[in-house]
Amino acid sequence: MNPSDFRRHGHELMEWIADYYENIETRPVQPPTKPGDVKALLPGSAPDQPEPFERIISDLNSIVLPNVTHWQHPDFFGYFPSNSLGAGILGELKRVAIFQIRSSRFISLFLRMSLSQNRCTVLRDVL
Numbered sequence: 001m002n003p004s005d006f007r008r009h010g011h012e013l014m015e016w017i018a019d020y021y022e023n024i025e026t027r028p029v030q031p032p033t034k035p036g037d038v039k040a041l042l043p044g045s046a047p048d049q050p051e052p053f054e055r056i057i058s059d060l061n062s063i064v065l066p067n068v069t070h071w072q073h074p075d076f077f078g079y080f081p082s083n084s085l086g087a088g089i090l091g092e093l094k095r096v097a098i099f100q101i102r103s104s105r106f107i108s109l110f111l112r113m114s115l116s117q118n119r120c121t122v123l124r125d126v127l
Helices: 003-026 037-041 053-067 086-097 105-111 115-126
Strands: none
Touching (some): 003 053, 037 053
8 A cells, every 4th residue: 555545544433433433323233143143144255365445444434343342432431542532542542553563561571572563552551
């Protein structure tokens, strides 16, 4: 993916995420999906060639969203992920863009060899 396509698809995906959050209350917290329902909606094998981004968004809308538990739904009280708010999503995007691994204690010890990683780990611990 070239930088121009990345920007275009990134904007499209941010709009998709904003729309998802704007309309999440219209979805059931947990879908009536039964074992095998999602598999029946998927092709028998992975595509040989990359699919257009529009197809990926279409699959998100028609296959994924109707068949997942919506953890960010206001009526879901099972778990409160820290990245479910807009600021958290943007923070995750930044972290992935500059490849900052979420660190457990073991990984944190290993990553402290890198000064820049150590700064991000310390920043995470402070926040």
